[in-house]
Amino acid sequence: MSQPGKIDRQPGYVLMSQPWRETSLLIEVLTRDHGRLTLIARSARRPQSTLRGVLMPFAPLELAWFGKTELRTLHAADWQGGVPQLSGLTLLSGFYLNELVVKLTARDDPHPALYFAYDRAVRALGAGEELSTVLRRFELALLASLGYTPTFDRDVDGRAIDAEQGYACPSDGLPELLNGRTVVAESEIVPGAVLLALAADDFSEPLTRRCARRLTRLWLNKQLFDCRLATRELLQTINGLSD
């Protein structure tokens, strides 16, 4: 039990995996207390390996591993269940969450709050909850873990948000009362009522969801330094084709 770097029963999810050598897998995982890290799953690609049906993305797991260096070895992966395998649009949305996590979080930088937000989002996708609400809540939690917690209840001058007014939300900073002023570049115009709904975590109105989508996209793009998201493009391709 005194093996160096041995971690037991750590809640986590597989974000992505790739073949490693003849029979093994290299898995990228998000864990509650150890953040994102890479593990070698030895022999996971052998035909009789029981890890095959377990090391799937979007399946809640308990992971055990050992090793301190870059190449940590998976010791056990225990199926926790509770989430049907995602399919269709919810599956692509799940990939979107994973791409955001891989591109925007650092390895070995634990954020339990982000893990809980991810876990909540995956379970909500599995339960078939309203997609855009699930995605926006996760995006906001991810932004918070990156040190960017948007303010929705007061403006840049410290005044309470007025539901009747319009506000310009910049890519960095607090909402600014419009009031006839010219809008700065890289900002989104949002009604005060929507900001108040967001402050109350209330996504029930379609207008709130649409505005939230524009806002999180503005903020995420800034964090991504306009790096392209393959999942976003995939979703756009499909939506464009089905029109």
Place this chain on the structure above:
Amino acid sequence: MKNPPSLDQLISALKVLPGVGPKSAQRMAYHLLQRDKAGADKLARALDRALTQLTHCERCNTFSETTLCNVCADEKRRQDTLMVVEMPADLANLEQSQCYDGLYFVLMGRVSPMEGIGPNDIALAKLITRALDGTVEEVIIATNFTAEGEATAHVISELLKDKGVKLTRIARGLPVGGELEYVDLGTLAQAVYERRSLSR
């Protein structure tokens, strides 16, 4: 001591193989040159032949030396069903299972958003043309039951929906002869979620 350039070139050429790093590439090169020159010669010829003679079948996109592969050229097979698979190895295994006498389409890959492989990186456009050529009535999606295979299945179903062809997906569940006690939990759970009705 430095290697002669031709040896270095061989070692770096062998590194294109998946899972082969510098160490294994060097081991392979020494083996081919030192222990098995006849084998090395055979490998060089086979590779050259494959590169010059193999193309993709015009209809199903699998590897073939002729315009139509032998499966597509077989007129006795059902012409109105098309089974979509990821790789030629999948086609070969389905053929061995002797459960299907229709035709195939081989994507030569799958959509994998995390690796940046999108719909345009596999043969989806060719599939759509083939599936909508007027002879196909049912498209059976037989991509893998991995997250990527499922994503690919979704993209195909979106591309072909409302186009007048019937779309089906192969089933998943317990292995034939499988015992609940020993099956992995992911498979077991999904078999319960996707249980089928027995009442009429």
